[in-house]
Structures are given as structure tokens and as C-alpha cells.
């Protein structure tokens with residue numbers, strides 16, 4: 001399923017994106033654009049992250065947000081306090097008031113929300129770079145949510161804007177690694193055009209969401225490419241190492257709080 005990603009003014013004149021199908025009572029999320037806040041290119045444990053991350057969380061009605069040092073690996077962390085949570089590429093939480101946040105300039109960020117049979121919410125985010133994708137970071141995040149009691153039939157996911165299959169050119173070694181780690185079916189995620197190899201990270205992560213038990217209708221791909229739409233999103237490939245970082249954050253407000 002494509003589309004279903006909406007850009008709107010955040011009230012401060014900045015465009016901010018969201019997936020309407022993720023909305024549920026008390027649950028809030030956002031994908032920022034290059035309008036800000038810019039999460040910056042400092043290492044994730046740098047204190048400079050605390051202010052923009054905290055401001056973004058509070059703007060959504062959350063008490064705070066937790067984030068990881070994204071290392072292009074396979075570690076899934078449980079967050080139970082705001083701030084730096086350690087090295088990892090996926091974070092989840094079930095603590096009311098706490099958001100989980102990931103940042104990117106080209107890599108897909110996968111937002112996930114769900115509920116347990118008792119109605120309590122669980123939520124998470126994965127930084128699905130190609131290296132983390134071939135290490136099945138999205139499947140691992142969903143497995144952590146399932147282990148926490150989330151009902152697979154009520155899980156929903158949105159794949160945020162990132163380098164798209166139109167532009168995400170990779171070397172042959174990336175396809176080799178994907179085939180080795182994900183199996184021969186991964187060949188379907190690659191296309192050769194005019195002598196260049198392109199990796200469809202959106203399709204690869206949709207596949208992992210389906211493998212984790214999500215229905216097709218519960219999976220929405222924003223379908224916006226950060227290279228084609230560099231006017232909206234930071235792109236490492238377009239702008240280099242000094243590119244800013246956009247963010248995806250998701251959480252549930254404490255009961256009684258009103259989301260902004």
C-alpha cells in the first residue's frame with residue numbers, strides 16, 4: 001500500500017508528516033522535515049541532542065523521548081526513560097508519556113504501533129539502513145513487541161520518507177550481502193537500470209513487516225524519496241556528512257494529557 005502519509009503545518013510554520021492509520025486514542029507520532037527541528041549530525045550520545053529531542057516530544061504532548069546511537073546493527077532496545085538509551089537501531093516502549101525517536105538522512109525509519117489484549121499500547125521505531133535491513137531490524141523490533149504481549153492483528157506500521165528505489169544506488173556487495181542474509185527472495189528488492197544497481201529498502205522492510213504478521217492494509221509506505229524531495233528531507237547522499245537529520249518519534253501520552 002502506498003500513500004497515506006500526510007504533511008501538515010506543526011503550528012510553528014514547519015511542515016511535519018504523519019501516518020493517519022497509526023492514529024489511536026492517546027497515541028502520537030511525527031516525522032519532521034528539513035523545516036526542523038534539525039537533529040544534527042553530532043554523535044547520538046552528544047548532549048546537543050537533548051534539547052531538540054525534548055522539544056519535539058513535548059510539542060506532541062509527551063513528557064520526553066528516548067533515542068539510541070544508531071550503529072547500523074541489529075540491536076533492539078527497550079526504553080523506559082527519556083534521553084540516550086545506548087547503541088542500537090530499534091527502540092520500543094510501553095511507558096505512557098515516553099516517546100521513542102530515530103533520526104535519518106536517507107535511511108528508512110519504520111514507525112510501529114500496537115495494543116495488547118488488555119488495551120495498553122506499545123510502540124517502536126527502527127532505523128532501517130541497508131545494513132540494519134539485511135540484519136532484519138524490522139522483524140526483530142516486531143518480535144520484541146510480540147514478546148511484550150502485543151496482538152499481531154492490531155499492529156500497524158509506517159515507513160517514513162527515505163532514499164527511494166528511484167535513487168538508492170548500491171554496489172554489488174550489498175546485493176550479495178542481502179542474498180546471503182535474507183535468502184534468494186531478496187533478489188526481488190534489487191533492480192538494474194542503465195548499469196546501476198538500486199536497492200528498494202521500502203519493499204525489503206514491507207516484506208519484514210508481513211513476515212512479522214502485519215496485514216497489507218496495516219502497512220503504509222510514505223513513498224517520498226529524500227533525494228528526489230531534498231527540498232523536504234535531509235539527504236546524506238545529496239548533501240554529504242554535514243547534512244542535517246530529520247526525526248521520527250512515536251509514543252503514547254499519559255492519560256489526561258492532551259496531544260498538541
Ligand SMILES: [Zn+2]
Nearest residue numbers: 166167225228
Ligand atoms: Zn528518488
